[in-house]
Amino acid sequence: MHNYLISIVGPTAIGKTTLSIKLAKHFNTEIISADSRQFFKEMSIGTAAPSKEELKAAKHHFIHHKSIQDQYNVGEFEKEALQTLESLFKTKNIVIMVGGSGLYVDAVSKGLDYFPDVDNRIRDQLNADLESKGLPFLQEQLKLLDIKSYNSIAIDNPHRVIRALEICIGSGNPYSSFLNKDKTKRSFKTITIGLTADRDIIYNRINERVDIMIKDGLLDEVKNLIPYKSLNALNTVGYKELFNYLDGNWTLDFAISEIKKNTRRFAKRQLTWFRKDDRILWFDYETPLDTIIAELNKKFN
Structure with missing residues (x-):
């Protein structure tokens, strides 16, 4: 069994x-x-x-x-x-x-899913943007960089938005492109x-x-x-x-x-x-x- x-x-x-x-x-x-x-x-x-x-x-x-x-x-x-x-x-x-x-x-x-390593300074900047500009600013940024992720992740969760954005920015590719690989x-x-x-x-x-x-x-x-x-x-x-x-x-x-x-x-x-x-x-x-x-x-x- x-x-x-x-x-x-x-x-x-x-x-x-x-x-x-x-x-x-x-x-x-x-x-x-x-x-x-x-x-x-x-x-x-x-x-x-x-x-x-x-x-x-x-x-x-x-x-x-x-x-x-x-x-x-x-x-x-x-x-x-x-x-x-x-x-x-x-x-x-x-x-x-x-x-x-x-x-x-x-x-x-x-x-x-596998994600590439990205510079920690990117996350630091995104956290600073969250603090100074608010979550809607980051949501709009994600909408521009990766509409697929914008429509599928928990968009009200700052942690999820920042994670998607740091991959988009750090890799130059959409966060969604790394999903559902072998x-x-x-x-x-x-x-x-x-x-x-x-x-x-x-x-x-x-x-x-x-x-x-x-x-x-x-x-x-x-x-x-x-x-x-x-x-x-x-x-x-x-x-x-x-x-x-x-x-x-x-x-x-x-x-x-x-x-x-x-x-x-x-x-x-x-x-x-x-x-x-x-x-x-x-x-x-x-x-x-x-x-x-x-x-x-x-x-x-």
């Missing part, structure tokens, strides 16, 4: 964590998190990290293993995740991976499950989750992170909006409404990313576990 990585993807708040634990129990295995926001131990409530009970129900890897002050990127995650998988596959034929960060999911299951073959097979629902259901689940986060103490979590708010890890939905409230720019009600709106936009981008992969087995979020397991069993050989 081959070694299999069962990857669970889909929009935020759809129920990926719950399904991953059920499958981990069924297959007597462990879970790798590919949610790039849940890596950081200081960010728990706002990232909807698994609860203590959920972490006890199945062994997880890559949950709260880093600090927001650590430098950590997708390349390092790919390397560490592959090392963890190699170790787990010595005693298990199946491992579960769960997460809505498409780039991090793809890094493990497919491998990263990559290193994996020693395991990946079966990807996608959870979805009607848009109204997804949006309602997001709104409810944000309300629960606020009730569970998200504002206090963000208050404790004020000294670090300039860090890239905290430039994320749920945190940046409450920093605006704490800075006196917004009311609390408006900040909460912005968290909901930006999370809905994030979910839309997640679905756009994952729907590009025609190998994903899509299930309604209420599909019975037995049905999903039956479909998985058909894929094993």
Whole structure:
């Protein structure tokens, strides 16, 4: 029998964590998190990290293993995740991976694209431009240099925009021209499950989750992170909006409404990313576990 990585993807708040634990129990295995926001131990409530009970129900890897002050990127995650998988596959034929960060999911299951080294001064200048001229300036620059990337990456994420721009400028070629080249073959097979629902259901689940986060103490979590708010890890939905409230720019009600709106936009981008992969087995979020397991069993050989 081959070694299999069962990857669970889909929009935020759809129920990926719950399904991953059920499958981990069924297959007597462990879970790798590919949610790039849940890596950081200081960010728990706002990232909807698994609860203590959920972490006890199945062994997880890559949950709260880093600090927001650590430098950590997708390349390092790919390397560490592959090392963890190699170790787990010595005693298990199946491992579960769960997460809505498409780039991090793809890094493990497919491998990263190769990019040329570029002068660090280019990134420094782009960060300075972000600070002085704002994200829209960088977005327009990317639109001119690489319209394909402009239309496909998370354009509201400064880190992603700067990464694309530094490759465009440093190499003289579009960032998109380096994507989807031949990559290193994996020693395991990946079966990807996608959870979805009607848009109204997804949006309602997001709104409810944000309300629960606020009730569970998200504002206090963000208050404790004020000294670090300039860090890239905290430039994320749920945190940046409450920093605006704490800075006196917004009311609390408006900040909460912005968290909901930006999370809905994030979910839309997640679905756009994952729907590009025609190998994903899509299930309604209420599909019975037995049905999903039956479909998985058909894929094993």
